[in-house]
Amino acid sequence: MSETSREKPRAGGGDMRRGLELLWGGHGPGRRGPKQRHSTEEVVLTAIAFADAEGVAALSMRRVADALGVSPMSLYTYVPSRDELVGLMLDRVLGETAAPPPETAGWREALTFIARERWRLAERHPWILDLMGRRPPLGPNLVGNHEVAMRALDGTPLDDLTKDYALDTMQNYLIGAMKEARDAREAERESGLTDEQWFKLAEPALMDLLDPARFPRVLRLGEAFRAAGWGAADPEYKFEFGLSLVLDGIEALIRRAEAAAG
Amino acid sequence: MSETSREKPRAGGGDMRRGLELLWGGHGPGRRGPKQRHSTEEVVLTAIAFADAEGVAALSMRRVADALGVSPMSLYTYVPSRDELVGLMLDRVLGETAAPPPETAGWREALTFIARERWRLAERHPWILDLMGRRPPLGPNLVGNHEVAMRALDGTPLDDLTKDYALDTMQNYLIGAMKEARDAREAERESGLTDEQWFKLAEPALMDLLDPARFPRVLRLGEAFRAAGWGAADPEYKFEFGLSLVLDGIEALIRRAEAAAG
DNA sequence: CGAAACTCCGTACCTTGTAAAGTGTTTTGT
DNA sequence: ACAAAACACTTTACAAGGTACGGAGTTTCG
Numbered sequence: 001m002s003e004t005s006r007e008k009p010r011a012g013g014g015d016m017r018r019g020l021e022l023l024w025g026g027h028g029p030g031r032r033g034p035k036q037r038h039s040t041e042e043v044v045l046t047a048i049a050f051a052d053a054e055g056v057a058a059l060s061m062r063r064v065a066d067a068l069g070v071s072p073m074s075l076y077t078y079v080p081s082r083d084e085l086v087g088l089m090l091d092r093v094l095g096e097t098a099a100p101p102p103e104t105a106g107w108r109e110a111l112t113f114i115a116r117e118r119w120r121l122a123e124r125h126p127w128i129l130d131l132m133g134r135r136p137p138l139g140p141n142l143v144g145n146h147e148v149a150m151r152a153l154d155g156t157p158l159d160d161l162t163k164d165y166a167l168d169t170m171q172n173y174l175i176g177a178m179k180e181a182r183d184a185r186e187a188e189r190e191s192g193l194t195d196e197q198w199f200k201l202a203e204p205a206l207m208d209l210l211d212p213a214r215f216p217r218v219l220r221l222g223e224a225f226r227a228a229g230w231g232a233a234d235p236e237y238k239f240e241f242g243l244s245l246v247l248d249g250i251e252a253l254i255r256r257a258e259a260a261a262g
Numbered sequence: 263m264s265e266t267s268r269e270k271p272r273a274g275g276g277d278m279r280r281g282l283e284l285l286w287g288g289h290g291p292g293r294r295g296p297k298q299r300h301s302t303e304e305v306v307l308t309a310i311a312f313a314d315a316e317g318v319a320a321l322s323m324r325r326v327a328d329a330l331g332v333s334p335m336s337l338y339t340y341v342p343s344r345d346e347l348v349g350l351m352l353d354r355v356l357g358e359t360a361a362p363p364p365e366t367a368g369w370r371e372a373l374t375f376i377a378r379e380r381w382r383l384a385e386r387h388p389w390i391l392d393l394m395g396r397r398p399p400l401g402p403n404l405v406g407n408h409e410v411a412m413r414a415l416d417g418t419p420l421d422d423l424t425k426d427y428a429l430d431t432m433q434n435y436l437i438g439a440m441k442e443a444r445d446a447r448e449a450e451r452e453s454g455l456t457d458e459q460w461f462k463l464a465e466p467a468l469m470d471l472l473d474p475a476r477f478p479r480v481l482r483l484g485e486a487f488r489a490a491g492w493g494a495a496d497p498e499y500k501f502e503f504g505l506s507l508v509l510d511g512i513e514a515l516i517r518r519a520e521a522a523a524g
Numbered sequence: 525c526g527a528a529a530c531t532c533c534g535t536a537c538c539t540t541g542t543a544a545a546g547t548g549t550t551t552t553g554t
Numbered sequence: 555a556c557a558a559a560a561c562a563c564t565t566t567a568c569a570a571g572g573t574a575c576g577g578a579g580t581t582t583c584g
Binding site: 293294295296297322323324334335338343344 | 570571572573574579580581582583
């Protein structure tokens with residue numbers, strides 16, 4: 001069983017017309033043949049359950065079909081392809097972060113709120129991190145989330161384009177940090193070793209290889225981590241650190257815009 | 263042909279002992295059987311050529327073996343598994359960014375230099391972006407790159423741990439931005455449509471679906487992009503924007519550390 | 525010289541997405 | 555009421571993938 005990415009992560013290719021229709025729920029009535037035994041939603045939910053339990057990698061048409069008690073091929077009457085199914089799964093799950101930040105919050109609190117919501121979403125559905133590429137499925141929930149994020153910046157003097165860039169920067173950072181956390185969790189579950197235990201295990205082998213003259217800073221860093229104890233490598237701590245760093249960057253941007261506006 | 267990630271991106275699982283030995287080149291001589299017709303390096307280079315041309319997804323043991331003129335199974339005498347091969351490929355390629363920033367540069371210029379080096383590396387070997395997870399292959403080049411990045415922050419008052427966190431934040435952002443750019447390039451190549459053309463194509467369908475009352479800001483954003491023309495969505499431009507935003511965040515961090523140190 | 529260690533190969537298993545074609549069911553048009 | 559169209563669903567089949575297994579041949583060590 002290979003462990004490496006074998007297909008490009010993408011979501012939302014294909015017909016675009018059919019895709020958007022599926023996403024926005026516009027499949028008119030009046031079909032002719034026999035009724036479907038299940039619904040597209042049921043298929044999507046079943047698939048999400050699988051992905052939650054074992055990741056998108058483990059999700060196969062056959063297994064979903066099995067779980068629904070139908071033959072593999074009949075899934076293709078609900079969904080045009082596996083990719084399209086994954087797109088539907090993603091937008092479905094993005095709906096869980098519908099809650100907007102409190103109206104009273106300033107932009108910084110609002111973005112922090114949103115970032116933490118996304119963090120928790122990725123904890124519940126880690127597989128979404130594999131699907132956040134370009135040309136995502138432009139479903140109602142993806143669009144809704146962006147609307148909410150843009151609103152968080154309403155009180156700032158940034159123009160719309162700059163707001164979008166800033167949010168994009170934050171999102172790029174978030175994805176990286178969430179992936180880091182997820183991979184740590186997964187590696188821990190699969191190997192039975194915490195990052196710390198793993199590091200302690202790899203350390204002696206590394207010490208033989210690392211030339212102190214070539215890599216003095218990395219070696220010092222190893223010591224610093226050892227001295228600081230477990231907490232120092234905790235993904236959630238690092239997430240909050242990086243988040244506030246990025247928000248500081250946005251703050252600088254805003255201050256510059258304020259200065260320019262006089 | 264599916265387009266979605268079917269396996270978890272990881273690099274560096276496995277035996278750890280054997281893996282590190284392979285990475286650091288310590289495979290002693292004095293073997294008994296017949297000489298190998300090729301070398302591990304040759305295998306790795308061939309695999310890299312494939313990945314450059316068609317991505318990690320398209321890289322299969324069979325195809326690499328074919329290119330070398332051996333049977334698929336004999337590759338396993340050079341490399342214990344496909345995953346380990348991918349780990350070797352990654353560290354090999356990371357060696358291309360060996361060039362350190364000029365000594366005279368301040369931390370900001372140095373980090374900018376490094377970030378751009380990484381950007382260019384990802385242009386040459388886009389597939390590395392699928393492999394930047396936790397527990398990467400701790401090869402000489404990964405470690406070397408981190409050493410160089412840490413050195414860029416030598417002149418700052420940050421402690422080692424904080425330097426590491428800051429670099430990690432930057433790297434997380436970088437990965438996201440580079441992925442964005444890569445996916446745009448790929449989608450363009452595969453569909454024959456620029457992002458712009460694609461957006462223009464999807465737009466009319468979206469306009470029917472987007473309720474101006476629910477998504478006013480997103481709709482305004484669409485207009486802003488249209489008004490700004492091509493340049494506004496250019497990944498390289500966005501990359502530079504986000505990079506300087508993150509660097510502003512690091513600058514705030516440094517100033518706070520300076521203030522605390524008095 | 526024998527045995528061990530090694531390389532390399534052919535075969536085989538299992539899993540995947542989905543194309544193709546067939547069967548049966550419901551609705552539509554007349 | 556009846557034929558035809560549209561649909562749901564199934565079986566079968568293909569090509570690709572990683573790699574376990576066992577065998578055949580080659581080199582080196584004791």
